[in-house]
Amino acid sequence: MPLIVQKFGGTSLAGAEKIHRAARRAIRAKLDGHHVVLVVSAMGKSTDELLALSQEVSPDPPKRELDMLLTTGEQVSIALVAMAIHAAGHEAISLTAAQLGLLTDGVHMRARIQRISRDRIDKELSAGKIVIVAGFQGIDAGGEITTMGRGASDTTAAALAAVLDAQVCEIYTDVDGIYSADPRIVPKARKIDKISYDVILEMAATGAGVMHARAIEFGKKFSVPIHVRSSMTDVKGTLIMHETPDMEAIAVQGVTLTEDLAVVSLNGVPNTAGAAARIFAEVARHHILVDDIVQIIYDGGKFANISFSTNAADANQARTICEGLVAESEVGAVEIDEGVSKVSAIGVGMRSHAGIASTMFDALSQAEVNIENISTSELVISCIVRQEDGPKALRYIHEAFGLDASNGANGAA
Amino acid sequence: MPLIVQKFGGTSLAGAEKIHRAARRAIRAKLDGHHVVLVVSAMGKSTDELLALSQEVSPDPPKRELDMLLTTGEQVSIALVAMAIHAAGHEAISLTAAQLGLLTDGVHMRARIQRISRDRIDKELSAGKIVIVAGFQGIDAGGEITTMGRGASDTTAAALAAVLDAQVCEIYTDVDGIYSADPRIVPKARKIDKISYDVILEMAATGAGVMHARAIEFGKKFSVPIHVRSSMTDVKGTLIMHETPDMEAIAVQGVTLTEDLAVVSLNGVPNTAGAAARIFAEVARHHILVDDIVQIIYDGGKFANISFSTNAADANQARTICEGLVAESEVGAVEIDEGVSKVSAIGVGMRSHAGIASTMFDALSQAEVNIENISTSELVISCIVRQEDGPKALRYIHEAFGLDASNGANGAA
Numbered sequence: 013m014p015l016i017v018q019k020f021g022g023t024s025l026a027g028a029e030k031i032h033r034a035a036r037r038a039i040r041a042k043l044d045g046h047h048v049v050l051v052v053s054a055m056g057k058s059t060d061e062l063l064a065l066s067q068e069v070s071p072d073p074p075k076r077e078l079d080m081l082l083t084t085g086e087q088v089s090i091a092l093v094a095m096a097i098h099a100a101g102h103e104a105i106s107l108t109a110a111q112l113g114l115l116t117d118g119v120h121m122r123a124r125i126q127r128i129s130r131d132r133i134d135k136e137l138s139a140g141k142i143v144i145v146a147g148f149q150g151i152d153a154g155g156e157i158t159t160m161g162r163g164a165s166d167t168t169a170a171a172l173a174a175v176l177d178a179q180v181c182e183i184y185t186d187v188d189g190i191y192s193a194d195p196r197i198v199p200k201a202r203k204i205d206k207i208s209y210d211v212i213l214e215m216a217a218t219g220a221g222v223m224h225a226r227a228i229e230f231g232k233k234f235s236v237p238i239h240v241r242s243s244m245t246d247v248k249g250t251l252i253m254h255e256t257p258d259m260e261a262i263a264v265q266g267v268t269l270t271e272d273l274a275v276v277s278l279n280g281v282p283n284t285a286g287a288a289a290r291i292f293a294e295v296a297r298h299h300i301l302v303d304d305i306v307q308i309i310y311d312g313g314k315f316a317n318i319s320f321s322t323n324a325a326d327a328n329q330a331r332t333i334c335e336g337l338v339a340e341s342e343v344g345a346v347e348i349d350e351g352v353s354k355v356s357a358i359g360v361g362m363r364s365h366a367g368i369a370s371t372m373f374d375a376l377s378q379a380e381v382n383i384e385n386i387s388t389s390e391l392v393i394s395c396i397v398r399q400e401d402g403p404k405a406l407r408y409i410h411e412a413f414g415l416d417a418s419n420g421a422n423g424a425a
Numbered sequence: 426m427p428l429i430v431q432k433f434g435g436t437s438l439a440g441a442e443k444i445h446r447a448a449r450r451a452i453r454a455k456l457d458g459h460h461v462v463l464v465v466s467a468m469g470k471s472t473d474e475l476l477a478l479s480q481e482v483s484p485d486p487p488k489r490e491l492d493m494l495l496t497t498g499e500q501v502s503i504a505l506v507a508m509a510i511h512a513a514g515h516e517a518i519s520l521t522a523a524q525l526g527l528l529t530d531g532v533h534m535r536a537r538i539q540r541i542s543r544d545r546i547d548k549e550l551s552a553g554k555i556v557i558v559a560g561f562q563g564i565d566a567g568g569e570i571t572t573m574g575r576g577a578s579d580t581t582a583a584a585l586a587a588v589l590d591a592q593v594c595e596i597y598t599d600v601d602g603i604y605s606a607d608p609r610i611v612p613k614a615r616k617i618d619k620i621s622y623d624v625i626l627e628m629a630a631t632g633a634g635v636m637h638a639r640a641i642e643f644g645k646k647f648s649v650p651i652h653v654r655s656s657m658t659d660v661k662g663t664l665i666m667h668e669t670p671d672m673e674a675i676a677v678q679g680v681t682l683t684e685d686l687a688v689v690s691l692n693g694v695p696n697t698a699g700a701a702a703r704i705f706a707e708v709a710r711h712h713i714l715v716d717d718i719v720q721i722i723y724d725g726g727k728f729a730n731i732s733f734s735t736n737a738a739d740a741n742q743a744r745t746i747c748e749g750l751v752a753e754s755e756v757g758a759v760e761i762d763e764g765v766s767k768v769s770a771i772g773v774g775m776r777s778h779a780g781i782a783s784t785m786f787d788a789l790s791q792a793e794v795n796i797e798n799i800s801t802s803e804l805v806i807s808c809i810v811r812q813e814d815g816p817k818a819l820r821y822i823h824e825a826f827g828l829d830a831s832n833g834a835n836g837a838a
Contacts (some may be wrong), residue, residue, distance in 0.1 A: 028481035062501070068441035068507050070512035077511070079505035080519050084497035088475070091494035092482050098490070099483035106493050110523060111568050155524050 014179045015047040015137075019147065019169035023186040025089055026056030034184070035104075038151035042102065043084055047137045049176060050144045050370050051169040052093055054085025054166045059162075061345065079149075083109075086146035086165070093144050102131075104142040107132065109149040109157075114168070116150030116158045122338035123150050123158035125167070128175045130219045145172065163406045166227035181231065181238045183223065184225035188242035189249035190215070192415040193267045200416040204265055205248070208255040208360050211265055214391050218268040218356040228252065235393030249318045255360050263365040264413040269406045273303065273343055274327035275349040275385060275396055277319040283309050283343070288318055294333055300326045303354070304394060321396065324350060352384065353402035356394040357409055369393055375412035381405045427592045428460040428550075432560065432582035436599040436654035438502055439469030441509075447597070448509035448517075451555050455515065460550045461558045464582040467498025474573075488533035491734055492562075492572045496522075499559035499578070506557050517555040518703060519546065522570075527581070529563030529571045536563050536571035537578070541588045542547045558585065572653065579640035586645030592611040594644065594651045594782040596636065601655035602662035603628070606680045610816045613829040617678060618661070620775050621668040624678050625803045625806055631681040631765055631769040641665060641813040667774050677826040682819045686716065687740035688798060689760040690732040691747055695754070696722050701731055705748055713739045717800045717807060718765070732798055734809065737763060765797065766815035769807040770822055782806055788825035 018041065020034045033420055034050070041048045054062075062081050066073050071082075090106035096102035109116075113129030136143045144272060147165025152156045160167055166183060173181035190212065193201040209232035216225050223240065231238045241249025259265070288307060295302060303321040312318070322330050327350055334346045355376075362368050372393055376383055381404060384396040397405050410416060431449045431454065447463070449689070454461045467475075475494050486494075503519035503642050510517035526542030560578025564569045575579055579596060586594035603625065606614040622645035629638050636653065644651045644665060654662025694700055701720060708715060716734040723730070735743050740763055747759045760782045768789075775781050785806055789796055794817060797809040810818050823829060 028478075031482055065441075065501075065505065066508060068442055070508040073508040074511050075505045077507045077519060080507070080521075081501060084500045087497045087500070088478075091490045092478065094490045094493070095479060095483040095486035098487050100487075106490060108493075108570075122621060157521075373484075 013047050015044065015049065016041050017049045017051060017169050017173040017176065017178045017181045018055065018184060018215055019165060019182065020093075020184045020243060021165065021186070022053045024184050025052060030243070031092050031096045031322060032100075032155070032270060037184070037243070039097060039100055039102050044413065046179070048142045049133060049137070049172060049178070050093060050142065051147045051165055051172060052086060052089040052144060053147050053165040054082075055089055055092075058085045058088070076156065077162050079157050080157055081121045083146070083149040083157050086148050088151070089145045090146045097142055097144075102142060103140055105136050106144045106146070107136075108146050110151040110155070112145055114145075114150045116152055116160065118152040118154065118156060120143055120156075121159055122161045123152070124160065125150060125171050128171060130175060133176065141187065142160070160226075161224075163224040166224035167230060170227040170230035170236060170238060174230055174238040176425055178236060181236050182238045182310075183238060183242065184243035186243065188245060190240055190266075192265065193406055193410045194269065197269060198267070198407050198410045200407075200418060201410065201417065202417040204290075206251045206253060206256065206259060207265055208259055209252055210255070210391055211358055211360055212252050214356075214358045215266050215268055218270055218354065218394065219359065232377040259359075260361045260364055262359060263361040263368055264359040265361070265372075266358050267406055267409050267413070267415070268356045268358065269402050270303070270356070271399060271402060272324040273321045273352050273354055273396070274324050274330075275319055276322050276330045276334055276411065277317060277347045277349065277354055278338065278344055279317045279347060280344040280422050281316045281318055282344075283313055283316040287316065289335065291318065291337055292320075294337060295320075295330060298329060298333060300330050300333070304385070306385050306387050306418040321354065321385070326371050349384065349396075351399045352396050353399045354394050354396055355402060355405045355409060356392050357413060358392050360391060362391055362393070369411050372409055375408040376405055379396065379404050379408035381408070426458065426460050428462065428589050429454050429522050430462045430464060430582050430586040430589065430591045430594045432464040432578060432584065432595065433466065433597045433656060434578065435466045435469050435472070436600070437597050438456060438465060438506070441657070444505050444509045445513075448506060448513055450597070450656070452510060452513055452515050455555055461555045462546060462550070462585060462591075463506060463555065464560045464578055465499060465502040465557060466768045467495075468502050468505075468577040471498045471501070477583045479525070486630075489569065492533045492570050495572055496562040496570050499561050499705060503557045503559045510555055510557075510674035515555060515565055518549050519557045519559070520549075521559050523564045523568070525558055527558075527563045529565055529573065530780060531565040531567065531571065533569075534572055535566070535574045537573065538563060538584050541584060541740070543588060547763060552575060555618045571759050572636075573639075575639040576628055577639070580643060583640040583643035583649060586649040591649060594649050596653045597656035598653065599656065601658060602658055603653055603679075604669055605678065605780045606819055607682065611680070611681060611820050613820075613831060614823065615828065615830040617663050619664045619666060619669065619672060620678055621664055621672055622644070622775060623668070623804060624672075624771055624773055625665050626771075627771045628679050628681055631767070631771065631805065631807065638720055672741045673774045673777055675772060675826065676774040676778040676784075677778075678774070679771050680819055680822050680828065681769045681771065681816050683716070683767040683769070684812060685737040686765050686767055686809070687736050687737050687743075687748050688732055688765055689740065689743045689747055690760045690762065691751065691757055692730045692760060693757040694731055694751075695757070696726055696729040700729065702751055704731065705733075705745065707750060708733075708743060711742060711746060711748070713743050717798070719800050725747050734765075734767065734798070740817060743788040762797065764790060765809050766812045766820045767807050767809055768815060768822060770807050770826060773804060775806070784825050785822055789818055792817050792821035794821070
């Protein structure tokens, strides 16, 4: 019998009515002839409430005890969803990570899955039950309760879908799919029907809060199609899958905006071996998150300008570190460019379509937006722009690549 | 090193401040040179809130899923108490029933303890940690999560104290001990310093909501002294222990009032073998809780009057059942006496003191309270009285047995 994994996020489980809705969806999939495994998050804002409770007790609680605390949220959800399915006259059973046998390493709050046992799930599915699994949580070899980071219920779902050889992993959420741009910024953004794992990973990395990246990596590695869709409607959402020729027919599938950045530049750095390595080792040691890195050499290769973007909040610390390094070597200068954003265009079709970069620069020129740094990779072109220009830049690029909803040129639509 | 088990109920953990107070008490016991094991209930009203949540989803949820849901309350508490102890600079570790190895049978919502492993607790105590155990919950042989009934955190504490050979099991609550009568009804009630397991069991059975009966049975069976005391003060509470001679010096240790009863009487029942058995089998089959049973034969043993008390809410159903039985045998008559209460006097000294019954009847006569049914057992004398007379009856009996606080005649004081 084909198997479906359905994952419901917190907003899709906020209150009895939504819990019944999720239950009905699972029952329908079962009546359609599937084995059904549900993965659920904590209801609504309950994880935030539990975190607030812990903060009242201790400003810096042990991570082990935070995991002990937070995993109760998902345990509440699995019990209630199982009750809802029973109330509708169908068989269901809830399982914690310990009962299921979802083994992780022992790193509290950011554990990684090591092994998932099929035995218990197979037994319950064979008995005709819908199985409801607590997302986000795991158990280590010593029986300690772990969690895998915020949003990791997606990862639980994708990993289970891989282990159980699921037909599809459905991610039910409060939006009806993944959009070509954030609709709050680009009103003409449209829903993407199909998109590749690689493109969605790049979109996630460039500011689109679509899904937990590790979930997508699981899907890619084990070839599980992931269907991101609305818990409120039956409309098809966005299918994340391996590349197909029709994806390549479209140059760019989505555009993203990353705000609140700063660019730190080291100018006139002697271009000796290991210069960049030394800089970024020092930056990483201070846990400063580095986004794009660009280096340009000049003066016959004797000097380099090195530039990287980072969160605005980390910018001052990053500058201090770089100024220290420059002072040590007694050469170069540090500049910081605050109040900037990054606009990116992403798509597999970029490889085969010429002139993508010039289309993007042309769009920005028409928008009268000045381009600062530029970086490109196989699937992405990114430009740093002034923060105030970001939304306008995004709308112009979106239109230039034929993504606007009224345009109708999107081959994947 | 001597070991103490401390149990904190929901009211003693309602909010961060009370959690820190519980943590400080555990730390003090540790600094005093004890190994310390805490058993905690769910915070404040959280069990009721979880039950309300389940009712929103399903009017009749599977018991397994209720256990899955309700055990999250204690899991939240253990994590927060561990955090509070850490925040105060001491080592602590929280343990679920599964992690501890508290094995029960598989009867959801009223499971019974089968075995408790010492291994994990011993290991953590040896490492210098305060161990915090989730009360109320267990795990069955198949890894299913169970609970042992409302109030069963007391039982978890007493059972752990037995297994760990604890010096004492301290029950921290919102009252400062067990009283000779309910102080809301008898203002002169006074705190009992020492009381036997048997007397407290009888008091619990006759309406005093002091402690989970199974906890007291554990204490008795394994000779663990149980100290019921306030979480808000350092005043000594009530010590529950085996009988001592000074307990026997007092005729009566406590008086209780059970309200909202009804007495069902079957008069003129032919006194044949099995008559009573047939009646109570039928009553039990309808899950009607029967309190005291009294039977008196007459007419040379040919007939019997059988009478039993039950909750007012069950009275009508009980009458219907009895009328059916009487109609079958075509003899006898059923009477129902509604709106009555039971006053009881309880104490181990009752065995050796003559005239206890007459003291009680005399007190009721002085109170001008008419006595209906009477029943006595080794440690208890009970009289059924009109409900409106109950509080006055209790006060007169309390005074007659020398229990009033101003009296000073209580040998155990």
